[in-house]
Amino acid sequence: MVKKASIKYLFLLFDYLSALISWSVFFYFRKTEIENIPFEFSERFYLGLLIIPILWIAAYWLFGAYDNVYRKYRMQVLSKTLMSSLIGTLIIFFVFILDDSVTVYSDYYISFIVLFCLQFFLTFTFRFILTTNIVKRIHQKKIGFNTIIIGGNEKAHETYQEINDGKNYGGNIFKGYIRVNGKDTILKKHIPELGVVDDLHHAIQGNDIEEVIIAVESTDHKVLEILLNELEGYDLIIKIIPDTYDLLSNKVKTNNIFGTPFMELKTDIMPKWQKRIKRGGDIVFSLLAIILLSPFFIIIPILIKRGSKGDVIFKQIRIGLHGNEFSILKFRTMKENSEENGPQLSSENDNRITKIGKFLRKTRLDEIPQFFNVLKGEMSIVGPRPERQFFIDKIIIEAPHFKQLQKVTPGITSWGQVKYGYAENVEEMIQRLKYDILYLKNQSLALDFKILLYTVIIVLKRKGK
Numbered sequence: 001m002v003k004k005a006s007i008k009y010l011f012l013l014f015d016y017l018s019a020l021i022s023w024s025v026f027f028y029f030r031k032t033e034i035e036n037i038p039f040e041f042s043e044r045f046y047l048g049l050l051i052i053p054i055l056w057i058a059a060y061w062l063f064g065a066y067d068n069v070y071r072k073y074r075m076q077v078l079s080k081t082l083m084s085s086l087i088g089t090l091i092i093f094f095v096f097i098l099d100d101s102v103t104v105y106s107d108y109y110i111s112f113i114v115l116f117c118l119q120f121f122l123t124f125t126f127r128f129i130l131t132t133n134i135v136k137r138i139h140q141k142k143i144g145f146n147t148i149i150i151g152g153n154e155k156a157h158e159t160y161q162e163i164n165d166g167k168n169y170g171g172n173i174f175k176g177y178i179r180v181n182g183k184d185t186i187l188k189k190h191i192p193e194l195g196v197v198d199d200l201h202h203a204i205q206g207n208d209i210e211e212v213i214i215a216v217e218s219t220d221h222k223v224l225e226i227l228l229n230e231l232e233g234y235d236l237i238i239k240i241i242p243d244t245y246d247l248l249s250n251k252v253k254t255n256n257i258f259g260t261p262f263m264e265l266k267t268d269i270m271p272k273w274q275k276r277i278k279r280g281g282d283i284v285f286s287l288l289a290i291i292l293l294s295p296f297f298i299i300i301p302i303l304i305k306r307g308s309k310g311d312v313i314f315k316q317i318r319i320g321l322h323g324n325e326f327s328i329l330k331f332r333t334m335k336e337n338s339e340e341n342g343p344q345l346s347s348e349n350d351n352r353i354t355k356i357g358k359f360l361r362k363t364r365l366d367e368i369p370q371f372f373n374v375l376k377g378e379m380s381i382v383g384p385r386p387e388r389q390f391f392i393d394k395i396i397i398e399a400p401h402f403k404q405l406q407k408v409t410p411g412i413t414s415w416g417q418v419k420y421g422y423a424e425n426v427e428e429m430i431q432r433l434k435y436d437i438l439y440l441k442n443q444s445l446a447l448d449f450k451i452l453l454y455t456v457i458i459v460l461k462r463k464g465k
Contacts, residue, residue: 007130008066014126015060019053022118029114030097034107052092056119059088064272070134070143070171077127085120144173145237147211148194148203150227152177152187156215159241160187175207180216180223200230211237213262228265233406235322238265270443277445282381286371293368300331300356300365307356310336313369318386321409326378328386329369333357343390347424361422364459370412382448383411384436387429394426395433405436408443413455415439415447 027048031039060066063084093112137143149156156177163172176194177187187193194203203209212231216223224240231238239262270278301312314332317325338344338352346353353361360366373379379386384405387395395402416432416439423429439447 007134008069010130011066011069011127012057012060014130015065015123016053016057018122018126019056019119020049022115022122023048023052026111026115026118030111034111048096052096055092056088060084062273062276064276067272069130070138070145072131073135074128074131077131078124081124081127082120085116085123089116089119138171139169141169141173144171145210146175146208147172147213148175148207148209149177149187149191149213149215150197150200151180151215152185152193153180153215154186155241156213157186157190159213159215160190164190172211172213175209176203178203197226197230200227204234204236209236211239214238214240229400229403232401232403233323239263240265269441274443274445278380278448279377282374285381286374289368289371296365296368300360300368303356304332304354307354308335317388318410319389319392319406320378320386321406323406325389326373326376326386328379329373331360331366331369333360333366343388345391345424345426346422364413364455367412374412377409380409380411382413382451383409384414384439385417386410391426391429395429398426399430399433401437402433404440405433408440413451415451418451418454418458 024045027045028039031037065080065084089112092115093108097111097115098108134143149160160174163170164174174191176192178194178200179185179196185193194207204212214224214227216227228238241262304310304312310332312332314330314334315327316330318328320326333354334346334350334352334357335354357366370379374381392402414436416435419435420428420432423432439451
């Protein structure tokens with residue numbers, strides 16, 4: 001991957017300065033032109049300088065203004081800045097300005113227009129300069145996005161030439177291609193061959209790939225299904241080259257006039273602003289839970305130690321977002337060295353589970369230490385349960401679509417967990433999988449709240465499995 005300076009902090013800095021300047025100028029205008037009184041550096045002026053810019057930055061961040069700044073284009077920046085400035089100005093107007101004393105009602109309209117124009121033009125000017133600089137550096141091939149093509153046929157060759165030799169270069173730095181069949185050799189004279197589909201994982205990891213272009217026929221559903229299952233869980237932009245049928249059937253949506261038309265797979269079901277709120281809620285909820293449940297961090301360890309020898313906290317490597325490993329934390333519910341003969345799933349009558357362990361599992365109190373995993377960003381409050389690689393390998397044999405779950409942060413509780421609790425075998429894991437896939441395809445804050453509510457009911461009724 002090409003090393004790129006994190007320019008998003010420049011966007012953030014200039015957005016802050018824009019909000020600071022626009023509010024200062026507006027405050028001066030309002031006092032001298034609307035209220036007809038001398039301008040003073042009052043307490044209210046300084047309070048506005050403190051609060052207003054922070055509110056603007058928070059709103060921009062909430063709606064993803066600082067995500068993927070290298071992939072933004074100027075018309076997109078214009079439309080999004082215009083919309084966010086309009087909505088933000090409306091909110092500020094009704095919260096901070098509407099109660100001002102005015103001589104005539106039209107002064108309200110003037111105040112709104114002045115604030116909006118100041119905020120929009122200052123913000124857009126800085127963003128336009130930064131975005132223009134990024135676009136220029138991309139066109140000059142100074143920065144870009146590591147890309148591989150899957151397929152090496154004539155279709156892939158034409159796409160490669162159109163992207164790489166076009167006047168409006170989009171930033172794709174081709175690291176190589178993956179051969180789908182023995183005839184895919186046309187691209188070999190331009191870029192390295194990185195192997196076959198089975199080598200896809202190593203090709204992505206070894207080349208820091210950010211974008212994948214699938215250059216096989218979109219009507220070849222079997223090949224596409226295999227490829228998409230292989231790509232599940234990676235944090236990548238995935239594009240498919242459409243054929244004539246796809247174009248005529250209105251499947252291809254693009255705003256890029258000059259570039260190659262692609263079907264870009266949308267991997268995010270939950271809007272960015274909801275993801276931001278979810279992450280903020282995870283942090284707040286976890287902090288409160290740790291504080292309120294702090295007595296259990298004293299009582300439970302004593303009970304565990306009295307019941308059996310061994311560590312109080314049980315750590316185990318699990319697979320999380322995008323296939324990354326992390327150590328999940330739990331209060332130990334089993335006897336020490338309970339997996340001497342290799343990984344084993346527990347069952348309801350498992351003699352490895354201690355007496356206190358059975359109670360902890362029924363009430364889900366063994367999960368309390370996972371709030372620390374949530375604070376670290378390794379887990380969420382609600383999300384598919386993380387599994388061990390040993391069992392993932394077994395599940396994928398029967399259900400390759402399991403990899404889709406790696407597109408979201410795993411959770412302490414989930415739809416599948418509410419329905420099944422702890423799975424006792426791989427078959428139950430696969431049965432639970434359909435509910436986790438349903439969650440994946442229907443993510444929302446409302447659904448998270450419902451799952452959390454049912455989890456609380458299970459805890460109170462001690463029906464955990």
